[in-house]
Amino acid sequence: MKNFLLTLFLAVTVYSQTIKDISNIVGIRENQLIGHGLVVGLAGTGDKSQFTMQSLQNLLRNSYIKIPASSIKSKNIATVMVTAVLPPFARQGDKLKLSVSSIGDAKSIDGGQLLLTQLKGVDGKVYALAQGSILANENIKTSGLIYKGAIVENELSYSLKDEKFITLSLLEHDAKIASTIEDKINDKYGKKLAVAYDTRTIEIAKPDTMSIIRFISEIQAIKIDSMMKSKIIIDLKKEIIVAGANITINPVTISRKNFTIRIKKSNLSDKEWADPAKNLGLDVGDDTKVEKVPGELVTAVDIDNALLNTKEQPTVSDLLRAMKTMKLDIMEIIETIKMLDNLGAINADVEMVR
Numbered sequence: 001m002k003n004f005l006l007t008l009f010l011a012v013t014v015y016s017q018t019i020k021d022i023s024n025i026v027g028i029r030e031n032q033l034i035g036h037g038l039v040v041g042l043a044g045t046g047d048k049s050q051f052t053m054q055s056l057q058n059l060l061r062n063s064y065i066k067i068p069a070s071s072i073k074s075k076n077i078a079t080v081m082v083t084a085v086l087p088p089f090a091r092q093g094d095k096l097k098l099s100v101s102s103i104g105d106a107k108s109i110d111g112g113q114l115l116l117t118q119l120k121g122v123d124g125k126v127y128a129l130a131q132g133s134i135l136a137n138e139n140i141k142t143s144g145l146i147y148k149g150a151i152v153e154n155e156l157s158y159s160l161k162d163e164k165f166i167t168l169s170l171l172e173h174d175a176k177i178a179s180t181i182e183d184k185i186n187d188k189y190g191k192k193l194a195v196a197y198d199t200r201t202i203e204i205a206k207p208d209t210m211s212i213i214r215f216i217s218e219i220q221a222i223k224i225d226s227m228m229k230s231k232i233i234i235d236l237k238k239e240i241i242v243a244g245a246n247i248t249i250n251p252v253t254i255s256r257k258n259f260t261i262r263i264k265k266s267n268l269s270d271k272e273w274a275d276p277a278k279n280l281g282l283d284v285g286d287d288t289k290v291e292k293v294p295g296e297l298v299t300a301v302d303i304d305n306a307l308l309n310t311k312e313q314p315t316v317s318d319l320l321r322a323m324k325t326m327k328l329d330i331m332e333i334i335e336t337i338k339m340l341d342n343l344g345a346i347n348a349d350v351e352m353v354r
Contacts, residue, residue, distance in 0.1 A: 017223070017224055017225075017246070018220060018221055018222060018223055018224065019168070019181060019184075019219055019220050019221070019222045019224060020220035020221070022170060022171055022172075022177065022224065023168045023169060023170050023171060023181075023202075024168070024169050024171070025166055025167070025168060025169075025216065026166075026167040026168070026169050026201075027158060027167075028088045028089075028158075028160075029088060030085050030086060030087055030088065031085070031086040031121055031122075031127075031156065032083065032084075032085060032086075032121070032122070033083065033084045033085070033086055033096075033119040033120060033121055033127055033128055033150075034081065034082070034083050034119065034120060035081070035082040035083075035117045035118050035119040035120060035130060036055075036079070036080075036081060036082070036117070037079075037080050037081075037082050037100075037114050037115060037116075037117030037130065038052070038055050038056060038059060038077060038078075038079060038080070038114075038115050038117075039077065039078045039079075039080050039100070039102075039106075039109050039112035039113065039114050039115070039134065040076065040077050040112065040113050040115060041076065041111065041112050041113045042075070042076045042077065042078060042106070042108065042109065042111070042112045043076065043111075044075050044076060045075070045078075045106060045107040045108040045109070045110075045141075046074070046075045046076050046077045046078040046104075046106045046107075046109075046112075047075065047077075047078050047079070047102070047104030047105045047106040048075055048104075048105075049079065049104040049105060051079055051103075051104070052077055052078060052079040052104050055079055056077055059115070078102050078104055078106035078109055078112065079102070079103055079104050080100050080101060080102050080103060080109060080114065081100075081101050081103055082098055082099070082100050082114065082117050082119065082130050083098070083099045083101075083119075084096045084097065084098050084099070084119055084128060084130070084150050085097075086121070086127055086128065086152070086156070088158075089158070090152050090155060090156070091152065091155060092152055092153060092154070092155060093151060093152060094151070094152040095148035095149075095150065095151055095152075096128055096148070096149070096150040096151075096152065097145060097146070097147055097148065097149065097150075098114075098130050098132070098145060098146040098149040098150055099143070099144075099145060100114060100134050100143065100144050100145070100146060101142065101143040102142040102143065106142055107141065107142070108136060108141035108142065109134050109136055109141065109142060109143070109144060110134065110135070110136030110141050110144060111133065111134065111136075112133070112134050113131075113132070113133055113134075114130060114131055114132055114133075114134060114146060114149070115131065116129060116130070116131045117129070117130040117131065118130075119150055125154065126153060126154065127152065127153065127154045127155075127156075128150040128151060128152050128153055128154075129150060129151055129153055130146070130149050130150040131149065131150075132146040132148075132149035133146065134146055135147075137237070137238065138238070139237055139238070140237060160212045160213065160216075161212065163206065163212050164205065164206055165203055165204065165205055165206065166203075166204050166206065166212070166215070166216060166219070167201060167202070167203050167204070168181065168201070168202040168203075168204065168219075169200055169201055170199075170200040170201075170202075172200075173198075173199040173200040174199060174200075175199045177224065178196040178198070178199050178200065178201075178202055179196055180224060180225075181194065181196070181202055181222075181224060182194045182195065182196040182202055184222050184224065185202075185204060185219065185222065188218075188222065189207065193205045193206075193207070204219060231348055231349050231350075231351055232247065232316060232337065232341075232346070232348045232349070232350045232351070233351050233353060234334055234337065234338075234350065234351070234352050234353065235353040236334070236352060236353065237353070239330045239331070239334075241320060241330075241333065241334065241337065243316045243317060243320065243348070246315060246317075247315055247316040247317070247346060247347060247348045248314065248315055248316075248346070248347050249314050249315065249316060249319060249340065249345055249346055249347075250344070250345045250346070250347070254336065254339055254340070254343075258328065258332065259323075259326065259328065259332075316337070316340075316346055316348065319336075320333065323336070337350060338350065
């Protein structure tokens with residue numbers, strides 16, 4: 001593959017986030033649901049395990065059909081575990097996405113039909129009913145998804161309407177950030193509404209003249225300058241990278257077999273700006289233009305003699321988009337993100353999903 005040069009220039013700035021980015025509101029949370037179900041309609045790729053035969057026998061018995069489990073020989077069925085996430089304030093009739101995984105020796109559950117399955121919470125109560133056709137993962141045919149495959153039947157009893165206080169829980173404990181949030185909120189409303197009880201917990205009193213939802217929206221929108229890390233998720237099996245739009249990259253140089261990434265400060269004099277491409281160290285063609293941004297540092301991305309300028313600090317999102325334009329293999333991109341993480345060049349935690 002032809003060598004590429006990817007160059008990013010940046011000014012080192014503080015990462016600006018909102019309170020919503022770095023905290024949760026205590027009491028507003030997702031809940032995990034789980035169920036045990038039976039998949040039918042498999043073209044000989046199911047399993048013959050004893051619990052699968054027993055599950056089918058129980059299902060037929062409920063339909064007043066009596067048949068011994070030992071007489072069931074079909075491999076068109078499979079036993080699966082079904083999981084889903086119940087969002088905060090989910091209401092009856094809402095639909096949920098399902099994850100379905102075989103627990104027997106089935107070879108594939110792709111295209112199978114999940115029969116009606118109860119999804120329970122940790123308290124043992126049924127909160128949703130699941131059913132539908134399974135779309136298996138491309139590389140792992142024994143697990144898959146059903147989009148909008150469950151319907152919420154019972155709601156969790158939690159209401160914000162009469163709340164006089166909200167409690168923030170920071171994603172990471174940080175005394176400085178907790179103190180900053182306390183000061184920002186109190187300054188915004190001109191009185192002491194917020195109190196930080198520890199390095200993660202801030203309790204905030206709601207003004208009497210404002211609804212609780214309006215109050216939460218204003219609190220979550222307050223900007224905080226911090227270095228609290230976001231997260232990048234890399235799914236190795238599906239070859240997917242999930243990253244927030246505002247995860248910044250610090251100065252670094254990485255040279256690989258097929259390309260080089262340079263992230264450094266650009267601080268040219270007026271004389272140097274007469275030939276910015278040369279002085280910035282870019283190998284560009286005659287038709288490439290670099291415009292000066294007076295009094296500012298610039299971000300420049302050079303991809304095969306095509307130059308793109310931005311005024312903001314480069315982000316992982318910018319880098320991924322640039323590398324995709326370079327038509328690099330996904331594993332090259334993943335390895336580069338891992339290198340940036342090992343060098344401490346990205347303001348995020350990288351989580352590998354296998």
